[in-house]
Amino acid sequence: MRTKAIIASKLIDATQILEKPIILIKNNKITEVGQKGNIDIPKNAEIIEELDSTILPGLVDCHVHFTGSEESKPKLIKEEYETRLINAATNQTKQLLNAGITSVMDTGGLIGLYVRNAVEKGIVEGPRIMAAGRYLSPTGGHGDNQSLPLEWVKEGRPFGWGMDGRLADGVPECMKATREQLRSRVDFIKIVTGGGGGSEIDPAWIPEYTQEEIEAITGIAHDWGRKVMAHCYFPESIRRTVNGGVDIVTHGNRADDETIKLMKKKGTQIVPTMSVYERIHELRPESKASEMYDTIFTNIKKLYEAGLTLAVGTDTMGGIFPFGGSTLELELYVEKVGLSPFEALSIGTLNGIKVMGKEDKLGTIETGKYADLVMIQDDPLEDIKCLQDKDKIKYVLKNGKAVKNTL
Ligand SMILES: [Zn+2]
Structure with a gap:
């Protein structure tokens, strides 16, 4: 399988917020996470690029x-x-x-x-x-x-x-x-x-x-x-x-x-x-x-x-x-419980994976983990409700395979 290079304006996971991220994926694994300028995209890579979009873990x-x-x-x-x-x-x-x-x-x-x-x-x-x-x-x-x-x-x-x-x-x-x-x-x-x-x-x-x-x-x-x-x-x-x-x-x-x-x-x-x-x-x-x-x-x-x-x-x-x-649950964490969108997103990604007992393989966008991620054409830190708009969810990868692609 060709390497995938995913380019967006922001990456958010429970460990970091990264501007202008580039994520390389080979087969079903994340092989590199970096930013424009510090990462080499292989020549034959399949480029998935959407500016004004945010990448989250699945x-x-x-x-x-x-x-x-x-x-x-x-x-x-x-x-x-x-x-x-x-x-x-x-x-x-x-x-x-x-x-x-x-x-x-x-x-x-x-x-x-x-x-x-x-x-x-x-x-x-x-x-x-x-x-x-x-x-x-x-x-x-x-x-x-x-x-x-x-x-x-x-x-x-x-x-x-x-x-x-x-x-x-x-x-x-x-x-x-x-x-x-x-x-x-x-x-x-x-x-x-x-x-x-x-x-x-x-x-x-x-x-x-x-x-x-x-x-x-x-x-x-x-x-x-x-x-x-x-x-x-x-x-x-x-x-x-x-x-x-x-x-x-x-x-x-x-x-x-x-x-x-x-x-x-x-x-x-x-x-x-x-x-x-x-x-x-x-x-x-x-x-x-x-x-x-x-x-x-x-x-x-x-x-x-x-x-x-x-x-x-x-x-x-x-x-x-x-x-x-389940994205309504994230809105309730922010609007009714009073957490920040970042805290809610961590609850909706890494914490769920911890409950499943798979945090060594999933839950964040890190080198070596399985490539489960979501690209949304908006910034959930600005508006957590955007995740409920399925049309804004443009691209979903599960185990390195695109299971949704409306780019
Ligand atoms: Zn039940």
Whole structure:
């Protein structure tokens, strides 16, 4: 493959802001990063030049669910499972790449696991996907599709959101369920340790799982070198989750001072999901999930100020939470949480890669790393919202290959 030379007016990653950058890419790796005058562009290089544009590392979303659904209230999805699978693999993957998102974590659902396999095999084009497969939940918990008969949920019929909870109660069953997930080659384990924002029978403050059950799951996952991510909101469930050895808390926006201190001490990473609440609040201000809205931004600021590693996550599921919408999360970090655009971009790139555990290979634009990057015809430091304009995202490279090019 010819060397690519990418020339822009600015480069921003979590480590630097570089004016007039030139980035050389050979095959799937970044081979040199410099500026006009201090870098030799090989004679036969393919030149990709766009002045007034900014280069960023590929964007990261650490909380999506490939449901393949376009329904807005998908409690009981009527669309066929097979059709949704095709939609997830062909359209939802494209929507992510089109928005400059080159790495995602699918935090629960078999469809995400199948799409990951199809992308890895080169059957479809998509972002890098780390998939959790079925997420583990106690009976009656947030991962139990409570509107369906229990027997259907236990059988794992794919009628729900496509998130496909695996019910597991008690230490032996939690251990077995974790091993089942590992057997199906998941990249990490997702568990539900507290109620849900919009749950019918288990409000978000309810702790789900005992610390012993959580320890049983994390013990096995860590033996296999896999991280565990837990869904929870309130202090008691966060306390059990973190003491139980969980690596990543998602949501977590009701943490109090004590649990923030605990997360800091244990090095727990956190993936808040603000944009889902922003959209619910916009569309259905009377809904239960909307009750979380008022405190979410001040609480997330506390988490950031405590020095925790925060990463972007959206809880995108399709429908009213369209794929490729994680750039709204960046706007909320700036406009509502009060961070600088540079801080928000670091959260949306390198921090997400840290949560995925791939910071030695991705997350910044440095020599030797894989070439995942985005060229946008604007400056997100001036206006973070520009990232939401897909037409301004002109060029997206994943693993050295152009997956979007409208230059
Ligand atoms: Zn989720």
